[in-house]
Amino acid sequence: MPIRDNRSFQGMKIAAVWGLGGIAVVGIAVGTSLGLRGTASPLAAASLAVGTVAALVVIISLVLQVRSDTHSAQRLDQLAEDMRRLAELTQGSIETARAQRPEPTLCFRTDAALTSRLDWKRMADGRALQLDQILESARIDALASVPPPASTPASGMTRDLMNLAGFRRVTDDDRAEFHTEVERYLGLLRTSVQVYDNWRRNRHRFASISLRFANTGRVPADDVRITLDFPSSFVCLDEKPALDVRLPEPPRFKRRSLFPGLDYLSSVNATVPFVGGLPPMGPNLPPPNLRGPWVTASPPRIEYSIGKLLHGVPIDPNEPVFLRIDADGTYEIHWSMTAGNVPDAIQGTLHLKVTTEELTQPRIDSLDGLVNAPGGTLGSWTAGV
Numbered sequence: 001m002p003i004r005d006n007r008s009f010q011g012m013k014i015a016a017v018w019g020l021g022g023i024a025v026v027g028i029a030v031g032t033s034l035g036l037r038g039t040a041s042p043l044a045a046a047s048l049a050v051g052t053v054a055a056l057v058v059i060i061s062l063v064l065q066v067r068s069d070t071h072s073a074q075r076l077d078q079l080a081e082d083m084r085r086l087a088e089l090t091q092g093s094i095e096t097a098r099a100q101r102p103e104p105t106l107c108f109r110t111d112a113a114l115t116s117r118l119d120w121k122r123m124a125d126g127r128a129l130q131l132d133q134i135l136e137s138a139r140i141d142a143l144a145s146v147p148p149p150a151s152t153p154a155s156g157m158t159r160d161l162m163n164l165a166g167f168r169r170v171t172d173d174d175r176a177e178f179h180t181e182v183e184r185y186l187g188l189l190r191t192s193v194q195v196y197d198n199w200r201r202n203r204h205r206f207a208s209i210s211l212r213f214a215n216t217g218r219v220p221a222d223d224v225r226i227t228l229d230f231p232s233s234f235v236c237l238d239e240k241p242a243l244d245v246r247l248p249e250p251p252r253f254k255r256r257s258l259f260p261g262l263d264y265l266s267s268v269n270a271t272v273p274f275v276g277g278l279p280p281m282g283p284n285l286p287p288p289n290l291r292g293p294w295v296t297a298s299p300p301r302i303e304y305s306i307g308k309l310l311h312g313v314p315i316d317p318n319e320p321v322f323l324r325i326d327a328d329g330t331y332e333i334h335w336s337m338t339a340g341n342v343p344d345a346i347q348g349t350l351h352l353k354v355t356t357e358e359l360t361q362p363r364i365d366s367l368d369g370l371v372n373a374p375g376g377t378l379g380s381w382t383a384g385v
Contacts, residue, residue: 102221104309104337104346108383109210109316115383117351124204126358129197130365135186137366138250142182145253146175178253188248193370199243200370204356206241208320213290213309221309223340226292228350230300230323231331237322238295247367290315309339328354 108118147170215221230236292304302321309315325331333350364370 101217102215102219102309102311102339102342103217104213104215104221104224104226104339104342105348106211106213106226106335106337106350108350109212110381110383113383114212116348117353117383118209119353119382120207120355121380121382122204122207122354122356124356124358125200126360128360128363129193129370130363131190131193131197133365134193134367134370135190138189139182139186142185142251143179145251146170146178147253178251181251185248185251192245192247193367196243196245196370199245203241205324205326206237207323207325208240209323209352210316210320212314212316213304213306214314215309215311218311219341220311221339221342222307224306224309225338226304226306227336228302228321229334230302231333232299233325233327234300234331235324236295236297236300236302237324238293240319240322241324290317293317293319293321325354328356330354 107114107116110118149170149172213224213226289307289309290304291306292302294303296302300323304317306315331352331354333352334347335350336345336347338345362369
């Protein structure tokens with residue numbers, strides 16, 4: 001008996017076709033529902049729908065080859081058209097589910113732009129330091145306050161006026177004592193300048209990078225966790241690098257008075273702060289919902305958490321990310337973000353290019369030249385291309 005006349009076989013084929021159609025409907029409905037609820041990826045639902053429709057197409061093709069009567073072929077064509085419409089409906093449901101899900105992201109923040117690529121052109125202060133010349137100039141300046149020895153003894157009237165003012169005559173012991181004070185000052189000055197000079201030569205290695213967290217989806221992202229993984233050669237810092245070096249106040253010779261207590265008070269020298277650290281930041285008030293950063297040294301990593309990240313309301317941490325970057329190069333900073341209502345982690349990459357120029361002139365032969373470095377030594381940040 002020909003296959004086309006076997007009604008039992010025909011019934012089995014029709015049942016198989018409608019059974020697979022039912023499975024497709026159920027699978028698409030479940031996948032779409034999970035996608036809308038945020039508990040499964042829309043791509044998973046799409047894969048299930050496409051696979052099911054493809055299986056139905058294969059079955060329909062086989063049945064069309066076996067059955068040649070016009071009526072059955074028309075019924076199967078109608079079934080294929082129904083499956084096509086069902087696939088279109090599924091695709092529309094998946095796009096709707098994707099539009100109703102949060103999409104947290106992050107980027108670099110500069111004064112001029114938001115970008116995922118950043119160029120840092122920094123300037124290394126490699127000017128030669130003439131330390132002995134600086135110290136000698138400081139010695140000459142301090143000793144200039146010592147009055148020269150009097151060629152003739154003070155007259156009676158001059159001596160009486162000095163006694164009336166409470167001052168006595170400057171002796172050789174007074175001058176020797178002041179010379180000792182000057183040498184002590186020069187020793188402190190040498191140490192302070194050497195410490196600051198080491199910082200000056202290395203401060204270009206320290207970077208402060210500003211970030212922005214945003215949500216491009218249409219619904220809020222809840223319980224957001226953010227992780228930034230830096231290259232292994234980077235050093236993550238938990239606070240702004242700073243140098244607290246204080247220059248000793250240059251001594252000035254003072255005549256001895258007839259009252260030792262007054263001499264003690266006038267001998268107390270103040271200190272002046274030396275320049276150090278990065279430029280001061282703004283008020284240190286954390287944005288709402290933001291927690292962190294939590295810094296890990298090895299591997300170099302920084303983490304944040306956000307209670308709720310709203311659509312169209314970005315969050316800018318007040319404190320930038322502080323790093324030490326020793327070598328030039330093009331680096332990748334990998335980040336990942338998870339949320340309570342997003343099934344899978346969202347991952348991305350920030351790109352950072354670092355180049356260094358060295359400042360070699362003019363030589364530093366004074367304290368003013370050491371502290372007041374030419375502009376631009378800390379470098380500039382621009383959005384990369």
